[in-house]
Amino acid sequence: MIAFVLLPIPGTTGFDYRVPEGMEVRPGDWVKVPFGKRVLLGIVQEIRERPEYPGELQNVLRPLGPALPPRFLPFLRRASDEACTSLGMTIAHVIPKPVTAKSRSPSLPFAYTEPEKSVELTPEQVIAVKTATEALGKGQKFLLFGPPASGKTEVYLAIARNVLKCGQEALFLEPEISLLPQLWARAGRALPSSPAVYHGELPPGERFRIWTQAMNGEIQCALGTRSAVFLPFQKLGVIVVDEEGEPGYKEERAPHYHARLLAERRAEEGALLVLGSAAPAVETFFRAEQGEIRLLRLSHRVAGQGPEVKAVKKEPQEVIGPELRQAIARHLAKGGQVLLFLNRLGYFTGASCRRCGEILRCPDCEVALVFHLAERTFRCPACGRNFPDPTCRKCGGTRFHLFGAGTERVEHGAKKLFPKARVARLDEETARDRDRILSALAKRELDIVVGAQMIGKGLDFPGITLVGIIDADQLLAMPTFYAAERTFQLVLSAIGRAGRGPKPGEVLVQTNMADHYAIACAIRQDYQSFYQEELKFRKILRYPPFSRLVRILASGKRAETQAEKIAGIIRDAGLEVLGPAKLHPLRGEPRFQVLVRGGNDLPILVQKILQRIPQNVRVEPDPLWLG
Numbered sequence: 001m002i003a004f005v006l007l008p009i010p011g012t013t014g015f016d017y018r019v020p021e022g023m024e025v026r027p028g029d030w031v032k033v034p035f036g037k038r039v040l041l042g043i044v045q046e047i048r049e050r051p052e053y054p055g056e057l058q059n060v061l062r063p064l065g066p067a068l069p070p071r072f073l074p075f076l077r078r079a080s081d082e083a084c085t086s087l088g089m090t091i092a093h094v095i096p097k098p099v100t101a102k103s104r105s106p107s108l109p110f111a112y113t114e115p116e117k118s119v120e121l122t123p124e125q126v127i128a129v130k131t132a133t134e135a136l137g138k139g140q141k142f143l144l145f146g147p148p149a150s151g152k153t154e155v156y157l158a159i160a161r162n163v164l165k166c167g168q169e170a171l172f173l174e175p176e177i178s179l180l181p182q183l184w185a186r187a188g189r190a191l192p193s194s195p196a197v198y199h200g201e202l203p204p205g206e207r208f209r210i211w212t213q214a215m216n217g218e219i220q221c222a223l224g225t226r227s228a229v230f231l232p233f234q235k236l237g238v239i240v241v242d243e244e245g246e247p248g249y250k251e252e253r254a255p256h257y258h259a260r261l262l263a264e265r266r267a268e269e270g271a272l273l274v275l276g277s278a279a280p281a282v283e284t285f286f287r288a289e290q291g292e293i294r295l296l297r298l299s300h301r302v303a304g305q306g307p308e309v310k311a312v313k314k315e316p317q318e319v320i321g322p323e324l325r326q327a328i329a330r331h332l333a334k335g336g337q338v339l340l341f342l343n344r345l346g347y348f349t350g351a352s353c354r355r356c357g358e359i360l361r362c363p364d365c366e367v368a369l370v371f372h373l374a375e376r377t378f379r380c381p382a383c384g385r386n387f388p389d390p391t392c393r394k395c396g397g398t399r400f401h402l403f404g405a406g407t408e409r410v411e412h413g414a415k416k417l418f419p420k421a422r423v424a425r426l427d428e429e430t431a432r433d434r435d436r437i438l439s440a441l442a443k444r445e446l447d448i449v450v451g452a453q454m455i456g457k458g459l460d461f462p463g464i465t466l467v468g469i470i471d472a473d474q475l476l477a478m479p480t481f482y483a484a485e486r487t488f489q490l491v492l493s494a495i496g497r498a499g500r501g502p503k504p505g506e507v508l509v510q511t512n513m514a515d516h517y518a519i520a521c522a523i524r525q526d527y528q529s530f531y532q533e534e535l536k537f538r539k540i541l542r543y544p545p546f547s548r549l550v551r552i553l554a555s556g557k558r559a560e561t562q563a564e565k566i567a568g569i570i571r572d573a574g575l576e577v578l579g580p581a582k583l584h585p586l587r588g589e590p591r592f593q594v595l596v597r598g599g600n601d602l603p604i605l606v607q608k609i610l611q612r613i614p615q616n617v618r619v620e621p622d623p624l625w626l627g
């Protein structure tokens with residue numbers, strides 16, 4: 001007997017191995033096999049009578065039990081094609097390896113408790129639940145669209161309850177790990193049993209245990225981050241993708257899959273898909289308008305009253321301007337908690353030479369250096385290298401004019417302005433302390449939290465009454481055509497954070513571009529108008545939803561030639577190519593980017609055209625960042 005085994009080798013389909021007499025191996029099993037001088041872990045795709053490979057075959061060394069149900073393979077193959085990678089690579093990255101679990105679930109990033117309150121659905125919520133439930137088993141797709149605090153979670157949970165009643169399984173996805181505890185707490189109350197938790201920070205043994213339980217039908221419900229979309233449930237009734245417009249659903253490393261897209265693929269096998277958002281991706285809303293996705297609307301808030309939102313002037317010298325300062329004082333005096341949002345790290349985000357005006361940059365990456373006060377050093381945000389005593393590369397000067405603000409400077413400013421307040425900072429640098437900071441925030445042991453990206457999303461802390469967005473203009477300057485959409489989403493999610501409790505909330509947006517449609521519409525909480533404007537822009541420039549993009553990134557000494565060669569091959573195949581464009585180098589390595597634009601099948605076409613992709617070339621479908 002021959003086992004055709006998928007291995008984590010780029011650009012291959014699989015290899016034949018002989019199954020020794022007496023060894024039991026089935027499709028979907030993990031096996032250890034020799035490969036060159038190494039021993040690799042692979043998954044059996046099929047068992048054949050005769051080998052396809054004409055040469056001498058090696059033996060399977062050891063079977064290690066089931067990895068996935070064999071009927072799950074076509075889905076994984078499609079996911080690989082759409083991520084422009086081989087099935088073997090996808091399997092190596094998304095399927096947990098067989099190891100024994102040391103801990104027992106649930107493994108949540110931090111403890112979250114919520115007062116018990118009886119939940120009665122509003123008539124709108126009842127209609128949404130009924131409509132979705134009636135579509136059970138038909139593979140229908142829904143977009144649950146409602147403003148912040150309109151009770152989307154209660155709708156998800158009611159749908160899941162109905163699904164579980166029918167003996168089917170339910171899967172919930174969140175874009176960020178920090179959102180899991182809250183959903184888990186609510187699901188535990190609303191569903192017959194607490195769901196399993198699955199995310200990338202679980203210990204390997206725990207991941208493998210949850211995976212196996214899902215495969216064996218031992219758990220009926222799970223919630224997790226993007227990798228949970230692969231959980232091998234066999235009777236999946238519903239997949240909920242909460243905050244569907246968030247970039248956290250996209251895997252930034254290979255295989256570059258998008259969990260929302262994969263959730264759709266799984267739904268096509270019969271499960272119900274429920275996407276939820278207050279600020280849907282323009283692509284999603286466009287498809288809802290086209291009738292590909294059914295729209296379910298929730299029109300008003302159910303928790304607390306909406307916060308008062310306004311734009312205030314951004315002062316060049318003061319990170320926390322006078323109006324925001326007064327508001328913070330007012331809210332702290334009333335016992336409210338304050339969230340200050342800025343998605344830039346460091347203290348000063350730029351420095352220029354006092355003598356000649358030259359901007360201080362990393363010599364390897366050409367990126368402006370950021371000053372970090374705690375470590376008293378300049379650091380390159382691209383490669384992480386430290387420069388404690390930099391000199392101007394133009395004139396040799398050693399004195400610099402420092403400007404710009406990062407989270408560290410906001411934290412510092414808040415402490416100085418409000419010395420009695422308990423202030424914490426939550427960003428990549430303090431991520432180790434995330435659980436502690438979020439728990440302290442929930443227990444009201446903190447007064448002011450300064451946060452980068454991760455804290456501006458779906459969390460529900462009723463003590464927060466004021467949210468300040470430090471620099472909305474900087475959001476608009478992000479290097480992507482999604483900049484306006486991201487700005488709208490971030491401002492709107494800030495609005496969702498304020499005043500979820502009984503006290504009225506307030507949101508201040510520091511900006512000098514208050515007339516920009518992304519900011520103006522977000523302040524009015526007017527998604528429809530934002531969508532119309534943004535769609536015009538996308539149409540003129542032929543960006544998604546009017547096209548699909550694949551980004552090809554070559555790096556290293558031969559990057560330019562390689563990028564040109566690849567651009568040529570793709571152009572010759574008749575596809576539209578933009579570039580190659582030179583990007584800033586990384587750690588001294590030149591980088592060149594080629595963008596390919598096409599229709600729905602673009603990733604699969606590009607994968608076919610390129611076939612063998614060199615090691616230092618990255619192919620990424622549906623890029624969120626261009627630069």
Ligand SMILES: [Zn+2]
Pocket residue numbers: 353354355356357358392393394395396397
């Ligand atoms: Zn100089």
Ligand SMILES: [Zn+2]
Pocket residue numbers: 362363364365366367380381382383384385587
């Ligand atoms: Zn650098």
